[in-house]
Amino acid sequence: MRRIAIRSILFDRGKLIASLLGVALASTLGFVQIGLYEGFVRSSSTVIDHVGGDIWVMPRGLNVIDYSQIVSAGPRSLLLSHPCVADVRGLLYGFSWVQRPSGTRSTAIVVAVEPRPGRRVPWGDIVGDVADLDQPLRVSVDRTDLEKLELPAQALGRNFEINSLKVTVGAVTDGIRSFTLNPYIFTSMTNGRRLLGLSENEVMYYVVDLVDRQCAPDLVRWMKRYPDIQLLDSATWSRATQDYWVGGSGAGSALAFTAILGLFVGGVIVGQTLYSMAKEHLLELATLKALGARPMELAGFVLWQVAFLGAVGVVSGFSLALVLRHQLYRVGLTVVVSTGTVGLSVVATLFMCILASITSLSAVFRVEAAKVLR
């Protein structure tokens, strides 16, 4: 039945193209939307995920990294006095005003973290030298924010102002974007305090590395002497930030809705094609039934067609999604392609195809062999 089914669908080019387009476009939409969603999720917590650490220490009640507040120096010494704590890093994370070369103003997020071997911040492909950021008022900017900051493509050595302080671009990162679309400005702790107007020893977060992660509950109890701070493990803190932005903003729902709508439209196209193919061939299928073909053999006519459309459609959709991903990256949108996003897109597309085949399967199962003699 596989050969009959696939040759039949290949024979009718018009229907083949229409249904392949339906599956491929639905699949592309699925890949892109799910990848964009994952991209948004990751961008919202990218600093937490890349700075790492086992425990983050912050003012009590904080539920998103972007609404940072100053933490006093006190907890640091208490943290370091716990036997399970291997290292404590201060981290600065704060909004600041940026004055662009044209004189207009916008906001940016200044980030600085005390260095730790093996954890390079900023991360990824970098033009310039991260070590330069230790120089006075040297900062990094991201390639995708150059236009926003009115900086040229060759931005190294260029100047602009942050909180009325003239800074120089010492490094250009690639693809480190904030969910809030505010440019990330990485710099050293000393520069960060100057740019954010903080005094020495003030930080927004403490990032704690533990000797043994099993000690975390004990450390939480240990730190109860500071009732105005909270300790969250990195994963929880990352998830809280993601939930706040992607869940709370409705961006996730909007992307999911578009993806579902795409799958629905694709499903209708595929369903119509399969149904008309099945209806057109009912007489032949009834003939096979009269000749003794079993119901599942007849169902194979639809199932092989849907499998063919699903497989070719998914591959085409994925290829198209990769092209779109490249184009979207150029405008600053990250479409994550991971085992999870690809797997989810494939499953969603195939599920759509299976749903679309139900009416055709029903028609095939209900076909009467006696139909051929009427």
Added chain:
Amino acid sequence: MLAQARGVGKTFRSGTIEATVLKNVWLEVRTGELALLMGPSGSGKTTLLCVLSGLLRPTTGEVDLCGVPISRLPDRTAGEVRRRNVGFVFQTYNLFPALSALDNVAEVLALKGMALDQARSVARSSLVRVGLADRLEHRPGELSGGERQRVAIARALAGDPSLIFGDEPTAALDRQTGLEVVELLKNQVNEGRGVLLVTHDVRLMQFADRVIEIEDGQIVRDEAVRSAAARTQAGAL
């Protein structure tokens, strides 16, 4: 005995409306003969063919197909009996348009469990036997009506069935082609095989060993066509 109907009745119901199409039909289809089932439109010919082949279940009476009491079997089992023993030829051929003549025959054999290579070999022989050696790779759309019907006959023959049912197999063909097709079917009759054709066409009597007439759901005539003269006379009509 290839098929036997014993006191078969068939009533169709739609809501409160009932239509009795077959009434107390007793009939046998034997090996070694080509039988014609004739009668006016609406007389119950096609319904009787459906009941005899197990495609429809009789309302009353019993039907045996190749020795199996098919009217008592579930659809799936009845399908298995047809799969092993029966071939069909239809008025509208019912060939898959995307498949070549060879594949239209071979795929049915493959569905019956034959390996594809063997199925194609048997299909090729079957198509050669019906005179389509030079049309093996043509699709139905590239064949004439008579050639398509020959493909359908090759498909019916390919599984080496004991009984071939034909429903108006010549109705869509011109006179000469129709006669050639029935002659081809006649040539398939042998000691182990029989053919039952439903037809309006009295010219086919020249090939018949037996003629069964049905009117208003009842058999009104069932007799052998014994004389060659009678056949010749029918052929002249």
